[in-house]
Amino acid sequence: MNGTSPTYAIKVQGLVxxxxxxxxxxxxxxxxxxxxxxxxxxxxxxxxxTLLRLLSTQYRPDGGKIWVGGIERGxxxxxxxxxxxxxxxxxMIYEDLTCEENLRFFGRIFGLKGLGPRxxxxxxxxxxxxxxxxxxxxxxxxxxxxxAIARAILHDPPILLLDEPESGLDAEALEGLRNVxxxxxxxxxxxxxxxxxxxxxxAWADEVAVLGDGRIVYRAERHEVNEAHLRGAYxxxxxxxx
Amino acid sequence: MSTVEKxxxxxxxxxxxxxxxxxxxxxxxxxxxMLVDMYLIFMWAPTEAVMGHVQRxxxxxxxxxWLAFTAFGLVFIxxxxxxxxxxxxxxxxxxxxxxxxVVFTSLVLITGPIWAKPVWGIWWTWDARLTTTLVLWLIYxxxxxxxxxxxxxxxxxxxxxxxxxxxxxxxxxxxxAVNWWRTQHQRLVIGSGTIxxxxxxxxxxxxxxxxxAFSFLFAYLLWQRMSTRRMEDELRAARYQVERETRR
Amino acid sequence: xxxxxxxxxxxxxxxxxxxxxxxxxLISSLVFALLTVVVFNFALxxxxxxxxxxxxxxLWVAFAFAGVxxxxxxFVIEKDKGSLDGLLLCPVSRDSLYFGKMLSLFLFxxxxxxxxxxxxxxxxxxxxxxxEMGVAMGLATLGFAIVGTLFSAIAVNTRSREIMLPVLxxxxxxxxxxxxxxxxxxxxxxxxxxxxxxxxxxxxxxFDVVFLFVCPWVFGLVMEE
Numbered sequence: 001m002n003g004t005s006p007t008y009a010i011k012v013q014g015l016v017x018x019x020x021x022x023x024x025x026x027x028x029x030x031x032x033x034x035x036x037x038x039x040x041x042x043x044x045x046x047x048x049x050t051l052l053r054l055l056s057t058q059y060r061p062d063g064g065k066i067w068v069g070g071i072e073r074g075x076x077x078x079x080x081x082x083x084x085x086x087x088x089x090x091x092m093i094y095e096d097l098t099c100e101e102n103l104r105f106f107g108r109i110f111g112l113k114g115l116g117p118r119x120x121x122x123x124x125x126x127x128x129x130x131x132x133x134x135x136x137x138x139x140x141x142x143x144x145x146x147x148a149i150a151r152a153i154l155h156d157p158p159i160l161l162l163d164e165p166e167s168g169l170d171a172e173a174l175e176g177l178r179n180v181x182x183x184x185x186x187x188x189x190x191x192x193x194x195x196x197x198x199x200x201x202x203a204w205a206d207e208v209a210v211l212g213d214g215r216i217v218y219r220a221e222r223h224e225v226n227e228a229h230l231r232g233a234y235x236x237x238x239x240x241x242x
Numbered sequence: 243m244s245t246v247e248k249x250x251x252x253x254x255x256x257x258x259x260x261x262x263x264x265x266x267x268x269x270x271x272x273x274x275x276m277l278v279d280m281y282l283i284f285m286w287a288p289t290e291a292v293m294g295h296v297q298r299x300x301x302x303x304x305x306x307x308w309l310a311f312t313a314f315g316l317v318f319i320x321x322x323x324x325x326x327x328x329x330x331x332x333x334x335x336x337x338x339x340x341x342x343x344v345v346f347t348s349l350v351l352i353t354g355p356i357w358a359k360p361v362w363g364i365w366w367t368w369d370a371r372l373t374t375t376l377v378l379w380l381i382y383x384x385x386x387x388x389x390x391x392x393x394x395x396x397x398x399x400x401x402x403x404x405x406x407x408x409x410x411x412x413x414x415x416x417x418x419a420v421n422w423w424r425t426q427h428q429r430l431v432i433g434s435g436t437i438x439x440x441x442x443x444x445x446x447x448x449x450x451x452x453x454x455a456f457s458f459l460f461a462y463l464l465w466q467r468m469s470t471r472r473m474e475d476e477l478r479a480a481r482y483q484v485e486r487e488t489r490r
Numbered sequence: 491x492x493x494x495x496x497x498x499x500x501x502x503x504x505x506x507x508x509x510x511x512x513x514x515x516l517i518s519s520l521v522f523a524l525l526t527v528v529v530f531n532f533a534l535x536x537x538x539x540x541x542x543x544x545x546x547x548x549l550w551v552a553f554a555f556a557g558v559x560x561x562x563x564x565f566v567i568e569k570d571k572g573s574l575d576g577l578l579l580c581p582v583s584r585d586s587l588y589f590g591k592m593l594s595l596f597l598f599x600x601x602x603x604x605x606x607x608x609x610x611x612x613x614x615x616x617x618x619x620x621x622e623m624g625v626a627m628g629l630a631t632l633g634f635a636i637v638g639t640l641f642s643a644i645a646v647n648t649r650s651r652e653i654m655l656p657v658l659x660x661x662x663x664x665x666x667x668x669x670x671x672x673x674x675x676x677x678x679x680x681x682x683x684x685x686x687x688x689x690x691x692x693x694x695x696x697f698d699v700v701f702l703f704v705c706p707w708v709f710g711l712v713m714e715e
Contacts (some may be wrong), residue, residue, distance in 0.1 A: 094504070383657070
């Protein structure tokens, strides 16, 4: 951890990112303390996925700085990747491998020890224990998503980055996901979740933000959230006085 | 990517007219030099004893070949700098130079056979220089195709910069390989290699003047192409600004 | 060093395991290579007196095209279910990713060539295999893997990916193809040229070394987006 941000799990300063047409993120600032759960709302195309990909080191910023887990992105992106678990739109798994083999592969790449029991444990957490030896191709979309969640927590990361994780999950899997996020048993994780789903997003969060015009235009603690303001910012993407 | 802050100074530079005179100057120089050059090539230069008037293509073919290779050197520089600094202006240089380079290389590949057929009786021979030029052409056509097929502008810039670097490093190796290959099989080595050594002084003057004229033409085209790209970027940034304002 | 090598090996082993399951890449590339050889036989009407001169060229065209097929599939599977992103999220350096992919690609192409060569020797009654040709095969295949991994990673992100890969790949690896064919032809012993096989092998080795440095470096830049 460097001296600049010893207390923040995530810190973003003046982030700029574009894909050649116009900047999708334009001077975004954000901080999040350890152990807090932040939900980011934003319309389609507002840059939620881009922001998450920047935090996960998949994208390189055009301008500004990012610190994840106290590590500056430019210094050591690989170290950041060791601290985060990511659930995204696509499941990021190999269809011709079984659930167990998928997790074993990623576990070995992460350099984890004691994989056998660990794999069994996370499969249990997401409710896939009975399907451990089934090829991923035979799983339904929702179950593949569960496997993706298992993969994300396999190395017990302190920070989770989730991009619409609740989509495609049935009630049981949703409950499983909630347990993973709100945890309790293992540890309290720091979570950044991007979603459209206002209900789930509000229910699981400590803090709430809205992304619009390339920046955060609304930020509040969950208990302070003024629903009218939230929807206003979400729908109209305008700056709202808190 | 132009952010809001970068747009303003560029626009005012345009408005103050500072950018315009450079292209006018280049255009004027290029036009004058090319006209003089055409006179030299077709009227003034002596007729070659063996090949006759067809040989005059040489004064176009050779400078274009030299400039085509220079263009790809610029592509390499632009690509390396873009990979390092990620500044769009380097991408503009690389892509503009690549386009003009492909045009010049195509003309080299066309004027070559036009010259060869009457003189040596064959359209094409797989000699080292021609073959390397063809491979170079293919690499940079690939460069342009990659830009066209990339999902967005910044990926187009990144990927084509990679090809610009790899392609340029590859060309010397290609040249050696093809050279040894042709020497091994003792094919006809045609082209200006046999001519350049024995140039009449008037011919040499014409050749160098032609190189000068084509260089200014190249510079003008490059400048224009880069300016157009820069203006497109500014337009895009301005449009984004307008859209943001109207949404409020 | 182990930080670089170990993940690469894990990655390559995963590719091998996937391939053993589906046999996708191997079968399609092998069949395609065989078809290429057969079509060339019809097109060139190769007979006993010309076979030694023409056969190496046919063989290397088959290897090159089959190789391109193999490498395009190598990254398409990663793209499909987003597993490439999954790999990019691992705490491994981009170099490890690159070398892992390159290693598995090299293995697949080597297997295809090993299976194709006997078929080729039989079909063309070709008897002039030498150790130099073996080395040339190794160097050329390595070069294909080095350049191919980079270009297929790029091509998979574009429209028209099936055409982008060959367009980028073939002009760049032209020296390898020339060298491999020359060494194979020279192996026959009838064509006496100023360049011995050794010179060609050196050229191919230089190619491999140069791009072994350049390609992983730019691969990292491409993947960091």
